[in-house]
Amino acid sequence: MKNYKIAWRNLWRNKRRTIITVASVFFAVFFALLMRSLQLGSYDHMFRNVIESYTGYLQVQNEDFKDNPTVDNVFAFSPEISETILKDKNVSDAVPRFESFALASSGSLTKGVLVMGIDPEKESLLSNVKERLVKYKLTEKTIENLKKSELPETVKSKLDLFKGESYSSGGILQLDLGIRNADSSALMPIIRKEASFSNGYISSGNKEVLIGYRLAKYLELNIGDTLVLIGQGYHGTTAAGKFRISGIVRMPTSDIDNKIVYLPVDVCQELYGAPGMLTSLALCIKDNSDKKINRMMQSIGKEMPSPLRMIEWREMNALLINQMESDNKSGGIMIAILYLVIAFGIFGTVLMMTIERKREFGVLVAIGMQKSKLAAIVSLEMIYIGLLGILSGIAVAFPAIIIGQYNPIRLAGEYAKVYESYGMEPVMPFMPVDYYFLWQSVIVALIVGIAIIYPVRKIYKMQLVNSLKA
Amino acid sequence: MKIIEIKNVSKIYNESEVQVNAVNGVTLDFQEAEFAAIVGPSGSGKTTLLNLIGGLDNPTSGEIIIDGTNLAKLKSSELIDFRMRNIGFVFQAYNLIPVLTAKENVEFIMNLQSWSKKERDERTFELLKAVGLFERANSRPAKMSGGQQQRIAVARALASRPKFVLADEPTANLDSKSASTLLEIMEKLNHEEKITFIFSTHDARVVKMAHRVITLEDGKVVSDDVRE
Ligand SMILES: Nc1ncnc2c1ncn2[C@@H]1O[C@H](COP(=O)(O)OP(=O)(O)O)[C@@H](O)[C@H]1O
Ligand SMILES: [Mg+2]
Numbered sequence: 001m002k003n004y005k006i007a008w009r010n011l012w013r014n015k016r017r018t019i020i021t022v023a024s025v026f027f028a029v030f031f032a033l034l035m036r037s038l039q040l041g042s043y044d045h046m047f048r049n050v051i052e053s054y055t056g057y058l059q060v061q062n063e064d065f066k067d068n069p070t071v072d073n074v075f076a077f078s079p080e081i082s083e084t085i086l087k088d089k090n091v092s093d094a095v096p097r098f099e100s101f102a103l104a105s106s107g108s109l110t111k112g113v114l115v116m117g118i119d120p121e122k123e124s125l126l127s128n129v130k131e132r133l134v135k136y137k138l139t140e141k142t143i144e145n146l147k148k149s150e151l152p153e154t155v156k157s158k159l160d161l162f163k164g165e166s167y168s169s170g171g172i173l174q175l176d177l178g179i180r181n182a183d184s185s186a187l188m189p190i191i192r193k194e195a196s197f198s199n200g201y202i203s204s205g206n207k208e209v210l211i212g213y214r215l216a217k218y219l220e221l222n223i224g225d226t227l228v229l230i231g232q233g234y235h236g237t238t239a240a241g242k243f244r245i246s247g248i249v250r251m252p253t254s255d256i257d258n259k260i261v262y263l264p265v266d267v268c269q270e271l272y273g274a275p276g277m278l279t280s281l282a283l284c285i286k287d288n289s290d291k292k293i294n295r296m297m298q299s300i301g302k303e304m305p306s307p308l309r310m311i312e313w314r315e316m317n318a319l320l321i322n323q324m325e326s327d328n329k330s331g332g333i334m335i336a337i338l339y340l341v342i343a344f345g346i347f348g349t350v351l352m353m354t355i356e357r358k359r360e361f362g363v364l365v366a367i368g369m370q371k372s373k374l375a376a377i378v379s380l381e382m383i384y385i386g387l388l389g390i391l392s393g394i395a396v397a398f399p400a401i402i403i404g405q406y407n408p409i410r411l412a413g414e415y416a417k418v419y420e421s422y423g424m425e426p427v428m429p430f431m432p433v434d435y436y437f438l439w440q441s442v443i444v445a446l447i448v449g450i451a452i453i454y455p456v457r458k459i460y461k462m463q464l465v466n467s468l469k470a
Numbered sequence: 471m472k473i474i475e476i477k478n479v480s481k482i483y484n485e486s487e488v489q490v491n492a493v494n495g496v497t498l499d500f501q502e503a504e505f506a507a508i509v510g511p512s513g514s515g516k517t518t519l520l521n522l523i524g525g526l527d528n529p530t531s532g533e534i535i536i537d538g539t540n541l542a543k544l545k546s547s548e549l550i551d552f553r554m555r556n557i558g559f560v561f562q563a564y565n566l567i568p569v570l571t572a573k574e575n576v577e578f579i580m581n582l583q584s585w586s587k588k589e590r591d592e593r594t595f596e597l598l599k600a601v602g603l604f605e606r607a608n609s610r611p612a613k614m615s616g617g618q619q620q621r622i623a624v625a626r627a628l629a630s631r632p633k634f635v636l637a638d639e640p641t642a643n644l645d646s647k648s649a650s651t652l653l654e655i656m657e658k659l660n661h662e663e664k665i666t667f668i669f670s671t672h673d674a675r676v677v678k679m680a681h682r683v684i685t686l687e688d689g690k691v692v693s694d695d696v697r698e
Contacts, residue, residue, distance in 0.1 A: 001581055009569035013569055363559075366524070369582060370550055371550070465526055465527045
């Protein structure tokens, strides 16, 4: 009889214990895989959103701009640069930006603001500023009208809570008013009609700006009003100008919403006395694989004249990556605890099994079984438990993740609002099956490996006469 | 022919405060095809002596030579192999491997010795018949009575034709009828196979069946009678 066969039979001697142990490994593997898949999936989702809707995967900057983002560290944007970049087949377009700081004032109110010069048309290839424009506003008048409408009382009672709020998407408005998706087609048109807010956009050459909703509130400004910007211009000049507010935007974070001012890039260059200059040029690329991006860093970077350089998404989003890594760590700790519990379960099983079979081990060695063979059999038993647990865990998690990939979990309530406000779909997608599957197996293998040490040691250190007496 | 020589063997246990001379200066020889009982009251050193002969324990002093091999000269893995090739064991109870059938248990040592399937099958069936359990070949130990299990253990001990079989109180857990059946089978096999049996017991009826009776007291041989 071969070792593996004896081991297999031994496994089923104590069916209940074996099943409990295998089941614990199964659950650990299953949950760890699901947790991992969800976590990695949402990072990926968030990343794509931040990168694809803001920084882009690659930018051209002055080499000093990242460490010292002042107006002096800009670069002259020439047709040659544009040509060099667009020569790369993987680049579909380039989005120019001029980013700086200024003091904004209106009447006696003043505030430090972030000035973003954008190409009003091209910008929509990355961050969709147009979509951030406030579309609905719950003014006092609006609420009054809505209260007279045929909206249900539950919705009407919520209206006052959001007096003065403005929305760039109907989704958030719907969430705020607690309207379920099923009722939205009946109720939302009524609300939209009353609450809709008309906004203008900006266009090249016109001294018009879009400002954040909170900034507008702070400066007590409205559409059509004038905003004064004062700052330090290129090479020590003074930047100052008066701009008409053509629109109000609602930014996802209050931090940005409190200080953002968008204006056409050419108007911005003029304001700072830096015609033709940019702080960054973000590339729209087709294939965003790491390999491709690295290749582009090299090939395009080589052709950029000094002081220009290529900067990739990882460097630009270091803070976000950091945050995700620390979040990732806490997820890792959760999984570690899960496995620790399982490890104790396995160790318990091994301990009991070794004690119970002390005499049997003694008899086997007495009648002539080498200790190495006995150790191999006992190890195989543990390996079977590990394998059964891992394989069954994977077998169930695998289709679950595939299903989750195509039917991501839809978020509701507050979470959904956060996602919506970032312009992200409120879903938690699963990460497709990847290396993290391998890791779970490695961890279980490691636990089993450690668990095997105990019986194997006992077998090798066995005092035959004592074992036989047991 | 001498197959076992025990030369002035002692075993002293120091585990507790008092030192115990479990076996105290024993000198004995065993020949081929003997059927010998070691008797004596509980604590007289029967188990210890059998363990020493079987190479399961080392003597504190003295030598044990089996078929010309001094057990003390063997490394621990060599000693395991030596037992596997030369000595059959029957213990008081729970001898069998619970996950193996009667047939597989009997085959076990032949398997360790890599016998061919044909040889194994022949020998196993021969022994199963000899112990009267041919029809239980596919039963697991848990499905058999204590007496049946001991008969299978005897079959296993004999399977690979060892030089001798050691049985430490093989009947201790059996009722008297099963005990005498077991002894009859052992005696018959001893006769047919010419394999030496050394068994310990304190059951008077079992002692009666032995051809040689060695009596221990406080670890010493106090009598050694051969009966025909
Ligand atoms: N491992 C041990 N440690 C200490 N004393 C032991 C040990 N094994 C046996 N003894 C002692 O040795 C003596 C002989 O025991 P044993 O050989 O088991 O006798 P028997 O089998 O005749 O009952 C007893 O006094 C027993 O207490
Ligand atoms: Mg005893």
